[in-house]
Amino acid sequence: MGKDLIPPGSDGGDAIEPVDLKKALEERYLAYALSTIMHRALPDVRDGLKPVHRRIVHTMRLLRLSPDQGFAKCARIVGDVMGKFHPHGDQSIYDALVRLAQPFAMRYPLVDGQGNFGNIDGDNAAAMRYTEARMTEVAVEILSGITEDAVDFRLTYNEEDEEPTVLPGAFPNLLCNGSSGIAVGMATSIPPHNAAEICDAALAIIDTPDVEEDKLLEFVKGPDFPTGGIIVEDQASIREAYATGRGGFRVRARWHKEDQGRGTWNAVVTEIPYGVQKSRLIEKIAELIIARRLPLLEDIRDESAEDIRIVLVPKSRTVEAEILMESVFKLTDLESRFPLNMNVLSRGKVPGVMSLKQVLREWLDHRRDVLLRRSRHRLAEIERRLEILSGYLIAYLNIDEVIRIIREEDEPKQVMMTRFNLTDTQAEAILNMRLRALRKLEEFEIRTEFDKLSEEKAGIEALLASTERQWKTVRWEVAKVRQTFDPEKNPGLGARRTTFADAPTHDLEEVHEALIEREPITVVLSEKGWLRAMKGHLSDYSSLSFKEGDGLKLAFPAQTTDKILLFTTGGKFYTLGADRLPGGRGHGEPVRIMVDMENDQAIVTAFAHDPERKLLVASHLGNGFVVAEKEIIANTRKGKQVVNVKAPDEAQICVPVTGDHVAIVGQNRKLLVFPLAEVPEMGRGKGVRLQRYKDGGVSDIKTFAMEQGLSWQDSAERTFVKSREELAEWIGARASAGRMTPKGFPRTGKFG
Template identity: 80%
Template sequence: MGKDMLPPSDGGDSAVPVDLKKALEERYLAYALSTIMHRALPDVRDGMKPVHRRIMHTMRLLRLNPDQGFAKCARIVGDVMGKFHPHGDQSIYDALVRLAQPFMMRYPLVDGQGNFGNIDGDGAAAMRYTEARMTEVAVELLEGITEDAVDFRPTYNEEDEEPVVLPGAFPNLLCNGSSGIAVGMATSIPPHNAAEVCDAAIALIDNPDCTTDDLLKYVKGPDFPTGGVLVESPEAIREAYETGRGGFRLRARWEKEDLGRGQWQIVITEIPYGVQKSRLVEKIAELILSKKLPLLDDVRDESAEDIRLVLVPKSRTIEPNLLMESLFRLTDLEIRFPLNMNVLSRGKVPCVLSLKEVLREWLDHRRNVLLRRSRHRLGEIEKRLEILAGYLIAYLNIDEVIRIIREEDEPKQELMRRFSLTDVQAEAILNMRLRALRKLEEIEIRTEFDQLSEEKRQIEGLLGSEEKQWKTIRWEVGKVRQTFDPDKNPSLGRRRTTFGQVAEHDLEDVQQAMIEREPITVILSEKGWIRAMKGHITDLSSLSFKEGDGLKLAFHAQTTDKILMLSTGGKFLTLGADRLPGGRGHGEPVRIIVDLEADQDIVTAFPYNPDRKLLVVSYAGNGFIVPEKEVLANTRKGKQVMNVKAPDEARFCVPVEGDTVAIIGENRKLLVFPVSQIPEMARGKGVRLQRYKDGGVNDVKTFNIAEGLTWRDSADRVYTRSREELLEWTGDRAAAGRMAPKGFPRTGKFG
């Protein structure tokens, strides 16, 4: 040790300066790698994370086979923690419980006895109460582990050994899926149907150059343990499996149950994977109470062993598909399960693999296991053949062998010298029992020798031919497929998740179905504050406004309506009536709710009616007719309909309710002309409606000429002028018009 490294002898601090950035980088990288490699990502070969692998290995050592008795989970967890997995007992037990839950695992690896939780989200009983053993699927995963099929590594305290990966005769990664969050990466793989995965693997063995499309003839999509209906498009499914990234829309399975006399209810029999049933029912109940599901009256959970959620509609006239569509949008009756096949490739490299690559790596692993098991068996055969050859020599020279054993001081050396035996053969002869010296034994040894020689020849043939290896693997995969054949074993093998189409519903209808229909009165103030009062109010005198503000306009509507507003800049803005601020205060400024330019104001507002047409007029006297459904905007920014340049601005928007237009300017000149002279457009500046030397439009109105033109004066008296009386004001569009008739209000408005 250098003098400068020694701690000071005066008893002071012995701190060594460290670069904080470098130290943090090193430590965080070590933590990230540990999380990725040893906790969060599954191995592509056996589809397991270390904790699951260690649980399986421990259960094998405890001999908890499917045909044996159960052992306490506390015993299993204790052994896993003490020998292999230096983490908390609760995390190990949680992993063990999940492996036993039939609603989480498509093919459970653990057969649990006791309370292992339920689909409502209730936890399992404590580990001291529950018991477990392996299932047949787990046995398939471990098959050949004692035959040098996989590498072993020292455990954390180097007292024992654990498998690096399991032999994995069952395609566990795809069949049971996996999910986990590491550092900077995550994985999410849904469960699949074992028979389909095996079929795809066999297709890949038969044709190594097959494409994703070829494999998708067998693997149709995920197969969740809780069933459900997959409503993803075939293109999206193909893209997901091709790239290893994507997602699947999964919906609950439901049916309409007839109660007679026109009454009906909806029964949900399968809910999406990973959704807690009790939370789902609570969420639906909350939405009913908050009036966000006006079509639904009640929800009941009548589940026993099977799921049965009953939805009661508000009335029998409701369309069931529309009700369900609104539920799918608002609740977890529809989820999107992500696909992110981020796995440890070859057990070392985290990367996102496609469906073909995942199957390829699993098959390559199976080939590696086959070669290792074959070599291991070959070694055992060779050892046994060596001993059997020694036995045969002994039987042929039995008298001499007995003499040497009886008379020689070192019989082993003498036997080896006399008959050219190996050490192993001589040791085996000396260990023979006397009862084995009968004639029958010799025949049995010869038979065994011939059988083992034949097996050795076959294994050497297998190891020397890649074609034979793949043929063997194909046979092994076929054997696994038989176990999960939908026809022979429907309870385990039959596909549970089916495919469906999303019912085509007008988005507008679905939106409406999610709003409670109630009458409201919309109030807009002079300074642009808007609110919605409950009910249809007729007396507006009691309304309060901020100081210096007053009523601009008020109208009746329903919460299901859309409210259209026209700005002075010629832009139409759309608001949902259900989203308007309540009427308790003064409301909110329109500018906060929609994007309205600072120099612009609201001209008018009214409930949307898709069957109407609107006449839009600017201050300068330009105008055109636009169908109301053309002005509906889908964003906050609104829709530019009338093109106006300052100082001109949009000033009027009136519904077209007749065949004639009456327009009056600030110069009090009135012009009457047919509506047919105004063009219909979706957007533009419009055409000149009336000509002025100075000033602009004061008011505009549409009416039926047969009924005459009416207006109200300041004393609220109604005047009507017939067609004949209006002849001197009737002309063509863009004329100047004539001074308004006697009795026309001084305000210049039609009233």
């Protein structure tokens, strides 16, 4: 083995260099992160493009694929992009190219595609060997001026070619076409907007540089998605989103009610939210119908051709269309939220979240830079031409002498330069002149061109000297773009597709009920607090089975759409959805698993919620009040404290209020009847004393209409009714002791 082949610093062994792992990881991960942020995921604020898109557009320009030329195979374009500028996978380049051509993905496509470029159902484009493409007018706008030193170029990855670091961007592409990407530790998400609106906002900034953000929102109402839809976000959050660069927009599908005759109807969806795959959306809705999560919906059909047409068939004609659609919006992607996170590369270098005004400001500054660079480039061209023209003029005036020098002298260039005081460039131009040009070389023509260029030169110099003129020119350029995308002159491309509306404020209860299939059930609660829901309305409860040592406490009929209320000895009400109750197989589940109930409390009663009803609640010591049932709904597992009780007192009675009088019986078997009006209605509290006891507490309470009399059942299930006259001695004031119960009153002390 030759000595020069042995690795350094070893005796022929392995040259191992120790590296600090933490430091190495930090350095390498940071390098990867920066590369992802700068060269892959975030768009440049100036032209709104990521490197791959910029390279595709630049390559198409080099291939001369302008809108008035023919198409070229996408494989050719992708090959050139990959070979010259973008050393990554051909499929990723082709995917980026396809997206630039999809009218449902791009509000203003940069590529005009021929062939199968995929569809809104999420089907892929055909292979690149089958499809063809060329640039659109929008892409030409973005490139305009690139040959006039408008932007910087840098060497490509293999240093064989040059590529633009940014495009001139006469079209406000970042906001008009939007962008999304995930980098390392940051992401971007910008929805598409309407070009005419963006240009109007830009013009407002040129006219009034310190214009308020709110003023800009008079022009930019919100995103304008290629797929249309309706934005139902409120104005305040839209304003907040554009002012901070972060937020989101709720987008709903556009639908209408289509009459089918004989009172039947269908809901027809014609536009779906941006970025939603139609086929996946329909699959999801079909799955929900099968799972019975959308009980108001019978069927869904996709009748789309070129345009979208999704037909939703309701279960019955009595279903309210708005409620049906609210239930579908709630559970499916027919309503989706598009996030706004304007995280972009400022000046192509610094990533940061910008507001609407900052983004437009940077774009306008870039447009001014491009204008200045193009003007200087043109100025240099004019100066070169003027120099040559003045040389031609001298040659024309001395044409015979010039011809003689060229014919006779060995070094005609030097002689001419000395003889006529010409510059090297002028002499070279005269020598390079074709003979046939001698005929055309007329003084008048030369002078005309000279004067014309001198005038243009003066104009450019004046422009470069005046900031005011520069902004005037930028304004004229932006106004020209606005004219191209004017909604009135070019409605196909320019008219706004996404509209705005307030989300219908339907009662959440109605929507929630609409999501549950209405079925009859029987709610069963055992003595030990086990709860279940049996299917159907049971008439005989004797067949119900319970765990050993447990038995039936109460059972009552309900519907799956009902709310079930539980009242405990601690004075709390808990709310459970009847559709969420465990099924009738087995013994159900303990209530304590479903709600956060204290261990020392027990359930007093349970019943189906009726929002129109009022309840009379009372504690063992005889304090009580009336509460409206709609006030006691609890939205959390913790329940709602309604009756305030302190141990040893506890809540004991909860009865629905009917009629105009209250009958109360104590454990001392004393009965008191008094007007219901004497009991206050409250939302929460201890209540007022209903009956006075020396010891013991309340046994039972009943509310009744005095006209019909007070009734009760004894143990033999005989019914007793006492009229006002018969109750005379028991009628008294609230909080008095009452008198011993009349003959025939049940020994249990309950009204039965």
